[in-house]
Amino acid sequence: MILYPAIDLKDGACVRLYKGDMDKATVFGEDPAAQARSFVDAGCEWLHLVDLNGAFAGKPVNAAAVEAILAATNVPAQLGGGIRDMATIEAWLDRGLARVILGTVAVRDPALVKQAAKAFPGKVAVGIDARDGMVAVEGWAETTDITATDLARQFEDAGVAAIIYTDIDRDGAMQGPNVAATAALANAVSIPVIASGGVSSLDDLRALKSSGAALDGAISGRALYDGKIDLAEAVALLKSQ
Template sequence: MTFEVIPAIDLRGGRCVRLLQGDYARETSYSDDPVSVARRWASQGAPRIHVVDLDGAKAGAPSQSEVMAAICRAVAVPVEVSGGMRRIDHVEAALAYGATRVQLGSAAVKDPVLVRRATERFPGAIVVSIDAREGLVQTDGWLSSSTVRAVDLAREMAAAGVPRIMFTDIGRDGMLTEPNYAAYEELVAALGCPVVASGGVSKVSHLVRLAAIGCEGSIVGKALYEGAFTLGEALDAVVATA
């Protein structure tokens, strides 16, 4: 399978934004029309689109379902959604409005039984999103710290049957530095399920290296919005090295 380059659409107040290191006080707004942004990425060849409800992540329940549903209706490519998904009915609603994957983040720490139930009930549709600072998992829209090591939680989730893990190094998110390659090497070696990278990509070569490590794909946000490279350039690079 070709490494997936997955554009991100982060929603806050109905707008397409990016945060620096998950800090809600350091926001850059890119568009008041997230649906048109989704159409643009789809038209440029995105294999799927990653949509995050930042308000929902902070509040603990989805708050921008209408916008996410509109994105799902607007594009033919698969859409994965996340942010505040803490109950089975949240997952059901997202799949009903057209999402093909639903990410569970805080629930993996706070309610692992929910994750297992969701994984069994919706085969292939659940992604556990593990977000960490200095190796320790953060929850509630990255506002709360835990003492859980990211790799330990990933192993637990993989053992529970979760079909894939997405890992974000918060310290690199939105910083246009480079991914935490050591973390991805550890996760790929430790797990028996696919790993999706997120955070720090600023060059096409970063995506090529993540593919070489064995990641299934990478979320790309700020690098695309700031024009560090085009989606077409990224897609061409990973295909060339497949």
């Protein structure tokens, strides 16, 4: 399993939201590139970036911060938030992103996801964010009537690199991940699944690792900023057999 440190970008700063509420943002740093470098220095092998403003605007907003992170680090990075057309996908990949994450557009225009996954093999992930098992879109502002598993199954043979599954009610709440729902989703599809939302201790990582599903990785944000998880220790734990 891979540990993905999260850098959530709002107005150019590193923040963490509470359950996806833009009005409940805690600022952890004004220099995202410096934060990214510190994660890399501690041993992370990937970075997980989110353009929070972009998720609401439907187009990239924190591009300057993302570009600064890419220039300052040498590990692959994936980005979600406001990526809703082929031109934006292509532009981000050209700028050096290893992977784009498509969320809202996976619900609104699944054909675009399949087209992008075919055009850019290994570089397109689907972000599935769920509240009580139902998919939420538009920066989590709107809950749909589609289940997370049904959405994931639509991309089963599309060549999608990964599914990032976030339980919104756990996100930023430091209450632990929804291990059962994450494992159930991972066991329902053959696409690699990355757990997100609520990962707040090494015990949470152990629980995901022994969930009964072969998870690709886990994303953690607030716990790393608060010092509840030591990044180097977490990386070693997830690498161990």
